[in-house]
Amino acid sequence: MRFFYxxxxxxALPLVLLRLLWRAIKAPAYAKRWQERFALFPKPDDGRPLICLHSVSVGETIAASPLIKRLLQDYPEHQLMVTTTTPTGSALLQERFGDQVLHVYLPYDLPDAMARFLGKLNPEILLIMETELWPNLLAACQQRGIPSLLLNGRLSERSARGYQRVSALSQPMFAALDGVYAQTSADQERFIASGAKAEHCEVSGNIKFDLQLSEELRAQAAVLRKQWQGGSEELGDVEGAEKRFIIAAASTHPGEDEIILQAFQQLLAKKPNARLLLVPRHPERFKDVARLIEASNLSMQRRSESRSLKALAEDCQVILGDTMGEMLCFFGAVDAAFIGGSLVDRGGHNMIEAAAWGLPIVTGKSCFNFAEANALLQNAGALRQVSNANELAAHWLELISNPEVARSMSDSALSVAEGNRGALDKMMMGIAAHLNKR
Incomplete structure (x- = not known):
């Protein structure tokens, strides 16, 4: 079956390349370094053994950051190669780790490209974040005796059904994994049902709970919060001014921004001192979302143009988060969070970062990508789900009008975030065990 795949x-390669060019129209970085997608890059000549980690894009790179730090700390005698598939993931990786790690794009899953990729790197181990599995990559690792571990693995019911439809291809792929560290027992069961070997699967928890907010990050967030609240680090708070209640709408998708802006307009009619931070998931949508904000007759300030300002403009109602890699800091500067990809059928995004800051959280109904975290936060009273603009506006109004509700949700979110750490240590033990076999 893998031959036909x-x-x-x-x-289909001509269509794949056309799609790459089409994406480059809105995001020119896709047209750069295209050779790496065929494993055409210089062979690392450091001479040290190499660990390879694939983190796909921005979300996985953020989640993998604690793991990358531990790998650099625990294995200084190794090189660390981190691969992504998107330019935004590449940019974030280089911003956070610079030349501490090597980086190339993961090649297309073609037999010759994967053979070149593994031949040049000859990694001692391949680590894969979440569910970015490719049949030829894993088959090539198995043939070369390179152990492959899936970390922070998640497999939704929808994805599992999709794999079952091509089981002749997917079952050998899952069976080739030497270790699966699943987020939940339900994920573990679905991995085993999909073909992973039961003795290779264990539940580690979600590495995203192992997020640590550094003192430097907390200080940056505090400065930003003062600026957005109407004061500045130098000027102090504006005397006598009512505090602004700032809501972050993070990682939004097409179809959600309109709902969020409608809800925010309803909120402004009753609470004119509210402010909205709107952060689209993909940078190629920044201009489109800016036009939506302007069409809603809301005054806007772009984050990219206001970094040097001492304070948010008095008449600014919406901050457009049109920068990359700042979302974690943004969460520390706001009062509540909406997590996108959930009012449309995308399965939601990471709400754990907002919980780590102790924010009251709201999502839409589509959260299958983070079902366990969603359930933990919802059961603790830290998260609420809404279906439309009216419900979203009503929830925001309650948070502003009833500080006790906001405080209770905040405390619950922080409790869940702090009580579910430990996945990283389990994964590091598994990595060490496989490296020691080499």
């Missing part, structure tokens, strides 16, 4: 991939 590879044949179809080769035949």
């Amino acid at each position: 590879s044949l179809i991939f080769y035949l």
Whole structure:
């Protein structure tokens, strides 16, 4: 079956390249370093053994950051190669770790490209974040005796059903994994049902709970909060001014921004001192979302243009988060969070970062990508789900009007975030065990 998969991939390659060019129209970085997508890059000549970690894009790179720090700390005698598939993931990785790690794009899952990739790197181990599994990559690792571990693994019911439809291809792929560290017992069961070996699967928890907020980050967030609240680090708070209640709408998708802006307009009619931080998931949408804000007759300030300002403009109602890699800091500067990808059928995004800051959280109904974290936060009273603009506006109004409700949700969120750490240590033990076998 893998032969036919590879044949179809080769035949579809012109369409794949056209799609790459199409994406480059809105995000020019996709047109750069395209050779790496065929494993055409210089061979690392450091001479040290190499660990390879694949983190896909921004979300996985953020989640993998504590792991990357531990790998650099625990294995200084190794090189660390981190691969992504998106330019935004690459940019965030280089911003956070610079030349401490090597980086290339993961090649397309073609037999010859993967053979070149592994031949040049010859990694001692391949680590994969979440569910970015490719049949030819894992088969090539198995043939070369390179152990492959899936870390922070998640497999929704929807994805599991999709794999079952191509089980002749997917079952050998899952069976090739030497270790699966699943977020939940339900994920573990679905991995085993999909073909992973039961003796290779264990529940580690979600590494995203192992997020640590550094003192430097807390200080940056505190400065930003003062600026957005109407004061500045130098000027202090504006005397006698009512505190602004700032809401972050994070990682939004097409179809959600309109709902969020409608809800915010309803809120402004009753609470004119509210402010909205709107952060689209993908940078190529920044201009489109800016036009939506302007069409809603809301005054806007772009984060990219206001970094040097001492304070948010008095008449600014919406801050457009049109920068990359600042979301974690943003959460420390606001009063509540909406997590996107949930009012449309995208499965939601990471709400754990907001919980780590102790924020009251609201999402839409589509949260299958973070089902366990969603359930933990919802059961603790830290998170609420809404279906439309009216419900979203009503929830925000309650948070502003009833500080006790906001404080209770905040305390619960922080309790959940702090009580579910430990996944990183389990994963590091598994990595060490496989490296010691080499």
